[in-house]
Amino acid sequence: MTDNLPRLDHVVLWVRDPLAAADFYENIVGLAPVRLDAFAAGEEPFPSVRVDDGTLLDLMPLTMVKRMTMLPGAADSAGHPVNHICLALPRTAFDALHTRLTEHAVPVSDVSHGSFGARGEATRSLYFRDPDGNVVEIRHYD
Structure with missing residues (x-):
């Protein structure tokens, strides 16, 4: 369908x-x-x-x-890059990606709490850049 x-x-x-x-x-x-x-x-x-x-x-x-x-x-x-894209992940995937970013020396922002998105307020979110400078936000909702 x-x-x-x-x-x-x-x-x-x-x-x-x-x-x-x-x-x-x-x-x-x-x-x-x-x-x-x-x-x-x-x-x-x-x-x-x-x-x-x-x-x-x-x-x-x-x-x-x-x-x-x-x-x-x-x-x-x-x-011209967009300001940023945001990927909503399950909590475990958020934690795993945060770990991989750190292991690969990808600079990340501080973790923020309660930022508003498509599903309401996110529990946690953070930002990083890809190799071309595009800004990516990841977040999870609980």
Whole structure:
């Protein structure tokens, strides 16, 4: 059955090296790569990583900026990172990712409590940057 509720489908993150970005998101953040082999073989223009069954992060190479012609002026905003993306995780996944970030010397913010999001107030959240400087927030709700 098709679910016709509005949902976030994907977010485009501009990256210098999509393979390195995919490695970070797979091995540090824990997101599964999508179309990575096809991208590496030159068969797809960019790879993605899967957030959940219906949401991807597209790892768009900065070399694609010139091809952003879907709307007049679209290329003017291409290549600029969003302020941040936020991934809501179960408590155990939050703790495990926090540990992996620390083990891989990825700088993280202080842990905050009670920040508002899509599901109300989060129990804990923190921020870090991916290798391209995109800011990622992780949080969990209890």
